[in-house]
Amino acid sequence: MSAEFERGRFTAIMGPSGSGKSTLMHCLAGLDSVTRGQVAIGDTVVTGLGDAGLTRLRRDKVGFIFQQFNLLPTLSARENILLPLSIAGRGPDQEWFDTVIATVGLGDRLGHRPSQLSGGQQQRVACARALVARPEVIFADEPTGNLDSRSGAEVLAFLRRSVREYGQTIVMVTHDPVAASYADRVVFLADGSIVSELFEPTPESVLDTMKRLDVLSGEAAA
Amino acid sequence: MLRATLKSLLARKLRLVLSGLAVVLGVMFVSGAFVLTDTLGRSFDAVFSTAYAQTDVGVAAKPKVDVNEFEGEEAAAPFPASVVDEVAAVPGAAKVTGYVSTDGARLIGANGKVVTSFGPPQLGESWNPDDELIELRDGRGPTADNEIAINATLADAAKVTVGDKVGVLTREPRQDFTVVGVFGYSGGRDSLGGVQQVAFTPPVAQKLMLGETGVWNAITVKAASGVPHEKLRDDIAAKLGGGYEVKTGKQLADEASGALKQGLSFFNNILLGFAGVALFVGIFLILNTFSIIVAQRTRELALMRAVGASRRQMIGSVLTEAVVIGLVASVLGLGAGVGWARCWRMYSARSPAGWRWRRSACRPRRSSAPSWSACW
Numbered sequence: 001m002s003a004e005f006e007r008g009r010f011t012a013i014m015g016p017s018g019s020g021k022s023t024l025m026h027c028l029a030g031l032d033s034v035t036r037g038q039v040a041i042g043d044t045v046v047t048g049l050g051d052a053g054l055t056r057l058r059r060d061k062v063g064f065i066f067q068q069f070n071l072l073p074t075l076s077a078r079e080n081i082l083l084p085l086s087i088a089g090r091g092p093d094q095e096w097f098d099t100v101i102a103t104v105g106l107g108d109r110l111g112h113r114p115s116q117l118s119g120g121q122q123q124r125v126a127c128a129r130a131l132v133a134r135p136e137v138i139f140a141d142e143p144t145g146n147l148d149s150r151s152g153a154e155v156l157a158f159l160r161r162s163v164r165e166y167g168q169t170i171v172m173v174t175h176d177p178v179a180a181s182y183a184d185r186v187v188f189l190a191d192g193s194i195v196s197e198l199f200e201p202t203p204e205s206v207l208d209t210m211k212r213l214d215v216l217s218g219e220a221a222a
Numbered sequence: 223m224l225r226a227t228l229k230s231l232l233a234r235k236l237r238l239v240l241s242g243l244a245v246v247l248g249v250m251f252v253s254g255a256f257v258l259t260d261t262l263g264r265s266f267d268a269v270f271s272t273a274y275a276q277t278d279v280g281v282a283a284k285p286k287v288d289v290n291e292f293e294g295e296e297a298a299a300p301f302p303a304s305v306v307d308e309v310a311a312v313p314g315a316a317k318v319t320g321y322v323s324t325d326g327a328r329l330i331g332a333n334g335k336v337v338t339s340f341g342p343p344q345l346g347e348s349w350n351p352d353d354e355l356i357e358l359r360d361g362r363g364p365t366a367d368n369e370i371a372i373n374a375t376l377a378d379a380a381k382v383t384v385g386d387k388v389g390v391l392t393r394e395p396r397q398d399f400t401v402v403g404v405f406g407y408s409g410g411r412d413s414l415g416g417v418q419q420v421a422f423t424p425p426v427a428q429k430l431m432l433g434e435t436g437v438w439n440a441i442t443v444k445a446a447s448g449v450p451h452e453k454l455r456d457d458i459a460a461k462l463g464g465g466y467e468v469k470t471g472k473q474l475a476d477e478a479s480g481a482l483k484q485g486l487s488f489f490n491n492i493l494l495g496f497a498g499v500a501l502f503v504g505i506f507l508i509l510n511t512f513s514i515i516v517a518q519r520t521r522e523l524a525l526m527r528a529v530g531a532s533r534r535q536m537i538g539s540v541l542t543e544a545v546v547i548g549l550v551a552s553v554l555g556l557g558a559g560v561g562w563a564r565c566w567r568m569y570s571a572r573s574p575a576g577w578r579w580r581r582s583a584c585r586p587r588r589s590s591a592p593s594w595s596a597c598w
Contacts, residue, residue, distance in 0.1 A: 031528075051533055059530030070525045074233035075226060083226060084529040129529070 001193045005137070005171050007042075010163040012180040013173045014206070015189035021173045022141065024189065028171065029062055029139045030054050042136045059088045063130030065140040069122040071114040071129075077121075078110040081128045088133070097132055099166075104128045104158055120151025127155060131162055140172040144179050156182040177206040188213060227539040230522060231546060237518075241511040242551035248501040249555025250562060255493030258563035263483050269415050270475040272407070276354050277471035279455045281309060281441040284467055300428075300437035305462065309441055312457050314449035320438035322348040322427040327420040329372065330389035330396070331380035342416040344376075346392055348427035348438075360384050361403035364423050371403030373419040374412035390420055392430040516540060 003024075005011045013021045026032035027039055030046045039046040041061050049057060063084075064070075071080045081100075085092050101107055104124040114122050123143060130138045140159065144152030160182050162168040172183065180186045181203045188196040188209060195216075196209055231238060274280070283299035303320055310318040327346025331337045337344075349363045349371060361384035364370050370390065372382070382388055382401055389396045405421075406412050413419065421427075428435045445454045451470040459468040469477075516523075523536050531539075 055527075055530060055532040058528065064528050070521075070528075072226060072230065072522060072525065074229045079226070079229075083526075086225070087526065087529060087531045087535065133530075 003187065003194060005169070007136075007169050008163065008167045009185060010160055010170045010183045011172070012183035012186045012201075013171065013189060014175070014177075014180050014186055014210070019189040020192040021189050023192075025139050025141060025171065025173050029064070030057055059084070060133075061136040063133060063135040063138040065123070065126050065130050065138060065143045067142040067145040069114070069119070069126050069146070071122055071125055073114050076111050076113060077106060077117065077125045080114065080125055081110075081132055084129060084133045092132060096134070100128050100131050103161060118151070119147050120154055123147060123151070123155050124158065127158060127162075131166075131168065134168075137169040137171060140170060142174055143172065144174070144176060149178070152176075152179065177210065178203045180206045190217060224542065226526075227542050228546070230519070231543050234518075237511075237515060238547065241508060241515065242547050242554070244504040244507040244511065245548055245551035246555040246558060248497065248504040249552050250558040251497035251500045252494065253556045253559030254562040254566075255490055255497055255559075257560050258493070258566055259486050259490040261563065263479075263486055266415070266482050266486075267475075267479050270479040272355070273414050273478075274471040274475040276444070277442045277474065278445040278451045279315075279443040279458060280469050280471060280474050281305070281443065281458060281462070282439065282467050284465055300432040300434070300439050301466070303436050303438055305466075306438065306441055308461060309443060309458055312454070312461055314446050314454045314457065315443050316446040317444040319350060319352070319442050320348075320424075321350065321440040321442065322346070322422075322424065322431050322438060323440060324431050326392060327431065328391040329376060329380050329382075329418070329420060330391065332382050332386070336391065337376065337380045337418065339379075339416075339418055342413075342418065344418045345420070346390075346427060346431040347419055347421045348424040349421040350424075355407055356405045357408060359404045359406050361401070363403050364421060364426075365402075367423055367426050368399055369402045369423070370399040371405055371421045372401060373417070374404055374406040375416060376413075376418040376420065377401075377404045378412065379418065390430075393433060394430050397430070512540075512544060515543065 005028075013024060015021045023032065027034050028041070028046075030039070030049065034047055037047070041057070044057060044061060046054075046057060071077075072083065075083065079086075081097075082092055101110070104127055106121065106124055106128065109117060109121060114125070117125065123146075127143075130140075143155055143159070147155065156179055159170055159172070163170055163184070172179070174180050181201050183201065184199065186198040186201045186206055186209075187194055188198075190213060195213060198205055198209055283301040285299045306318050306320040309315055323345050325343040325345060328344055329337045351363050358371075359374055361371070370388075372380070377383065380388070384401055384404060386401050387398055388401055389398050399422075403421075407414060422430065425435050428437055432439060443454065443458065445451055451472070455468050455470050459466070462468065519540075523539070526536060526539070527533075
């Protein structure tokens, strides 16, 4: 399969379990290596990068948001957000840091440990962590999978804003048609290939497409 | 990065304590063993240099029969009192004193039982009023044949004071004496190294300890000012001939403490053996703990990798944890070892010579050199 994800856009990848969406994202992010073909982020060819190269890629070009938040429990929210920068040995851009914090609405919770934050707040910390290093692309793996609909909506709204206002590029894997409707474009996967695409989706149009694909695959199976 | 590592370290205190404990114990054993034997050795040095402080040259007869220290008491080797005059005739000898001092004077205490000793000898001696090391605590020195002075250690052990009538067992059957004096040593010490001493008048000491009157078993010589001790030693040795051992006070002190230190090094080796076992077990404990730590941290390390930490930073983070634990635990172990050694030393200070399982080995002796023949 071949796919492109445009800079400055919010793309969702959808598909039933086992359709290869997570595999696709891991390959894109350099977490898994591809056996054939080529992956590139911006000017950087990910395929064939060594350990040092992948480290540099993760440090400078890629941000992650996980379903499980994956914050370090021993660090405060502020330290968690600044972790990628401190690992890379860079100081934060204070203005950008303040902007990000204001956008995620965590100004008064920066000194708290993750265990003192709600799930939605933890995920917003994780988003801020991904954003603060200004990567070329952020990969989000089911970012709302562990959140109730309201917290999920907050996180998604925030992700969309970061794309619209700051030109961030985001690729998100999700099951949820509502979550997918926040994206600019939805890519549907089935059995490892792209079967459909939607632009400017709404929950309804996503759901329709999913139903249609279900019928198609059911017919194919029959 | 460093901060994240340290914070995660501090957040898991129990883990920290348990992995540190293995290191602490191992280090404590090793450092404690070294500190203990070293301080003991140094205190024995001090005891012996005091004991021989007034002796410039010591003379003793060579024992007629060589007795292995481990097999039994050495036999005192008496020599005629005329030897004192011979030594005094050597140019450079300012003051020559003959002594009796051998093991085997057992006092019968207030409870009617013989006072025992755990290692230190029970010396029977001739009283010398000019002895500069001795400080009379109470009463006076013996002047009559039925009078004795005892040192404070013995007085404590026997629970007797000046004026008491006590029995003393020697080579002869029990004889009764009156305690007329209790003496100690400079610096408030009750004895040198826990030795028990009974001081008789010289004729009684000769009779009871050496079997006949008119003999000594040791001579101390004070050199005239400006006379080198070594020269005096050689002159005396030349005059007396081969039947006598002549040594300078420094030689005597060194040999006595050297022999004791040999015993101490044996003790040190035992302690180090324990320390070795502790460390050997500790190695597995530490190895195991660290593999558990790394397994526990896998998630954390994976996340660090995902947000851009390099392999080197990860290894550095694990190593930092190891170094911090190792360093802190080593310092704690060192402190614990020193403290442990000090406690043991304080406990053993009550009977410092209790360390000496070699009963007849080189006992510290006031100002004379009677027993150094046992040092060979």
